[in-house]
Amino acid sequence: MLILTRKAGETIWINDEIEITITEVKGDQVKIGINAPKTMDILRGELRQEIGESNRDALADLTGIKNFLNQEKK
Incomplete structure (x- = not known):
């Protein structure tokens, strides 16, 4: 730095x-x-962190849905 x-x-x-x-x-x-x-793009640090956390949460939700759908196929 x-x-x-x-x-x-x-x-x-x-x-x-x-x-x-x-x-x-x-x-x-x-x-x-x-x-x-x-x-x-210019973002404040706290906003960038919040977006990153939101994206991780959305990815976890998507992974959960994908796993659920794969179990339904079996």
Whole structure:
């Protein structure tokens, strides 16, 4: 993990496509702006985790249904 210190108004670039700008620092919160191609998905960490958990649950349900259907065929 790369750790950087930035002040409001300063930027970070990732490759030539993604620019992250620190827009405000207030107490323990930092506001950032992200310029990236519209084709790139940008998700908050907690939302990405929630989606992953939901996908795992859906896969487990699908596996259970598939197992049930296979037992019905026998």
